[in-house]
Amino acid sequence: NAGVTQTPKFRILKIGQSMTLQCTQDMNHNYMYWYRQDPGMGLKLIYYSVGAGITDKGEVPNGYNVSRSTTEDFPLRLELAAPSQTSVYFCASSYSLSKETQYFGPGTRLLVL
Amino acid sequence: AQSVTQLDSHVSVSEGTPVLLRCNYSSSYSPSLFWYVQHPNKGLQLLLKYTSAATLVKGINGFEAEFKKSETSFHLTKPSAHMSDAAEYFCVVSESGGFKTIFGAGTRLFVKA
Secondary structure (H helix, E strand, C coil), X not given: CCCEEEXXXXXXXXXXXXXXXXEEECCCCCEEEEEEECCCCCEEEEEEEEECCEEEEXXXXXXXXXXXXXXXXXXXXXXXXXXXXXXXXXXXXXXXXXCCCCXXXXXXXXXXX | CCEEEECCCEEEEECCCCEEECEEEECXXXXXXXXXEECCCCCEEEEEEECCCCCEEECHHHCEEEEXXXXXXXXXXXXXXXXXXXXXXXEEEEECCCCCEEECCCEEEEXXX
16 A cells, blocks of 8 residues: 655746646545645645545635546646745545544645745 | 644653653534654654543554543653654644544654764
């Protein structure tokens, strides 16, 4: 089991560029999440999904989009990168909601200049 | 509304001495509480979780935490610190029956030789 994998590990973007952060899990989890982690802060939820074809906004969704066409994949799209989106992005998955353990990927470090 | 406060942003201990990382929470419902650890440039890993069973929860690597409802606390302890414990630790609260998970801001643990 690879668990949760994320690509790329690190990326530099120019303001206004777009990119997709990839996330894949091989644990057959229905629930998947995208978080961002800013220095000195806890993780903030961007979007989550409760199954293929079903996504919903978290606490900080502005500037991002997601899709969930399969159980395994949950990509995060940045359409017009802004310096405020410089952060470390973590994808996670869990078997069910809330009380269950979340399994995290290694993160993607994004720098927007 | 639920919230979580990690009372120390940094904690420094000597190797072989006890570790105490403090966490207070606020929750309207019966919460689940978690401690995750994040080593540098890695994703978050579950240390332990409380889900309304025993109030003293044992986790991996010798860590444990005690749920104290009267004090709304869930402090993380370890009798003897090891150099490999140096990392960032996150306290997390999650309410049952819905989707709401709140991460604390994190406590960075330094372990001196």
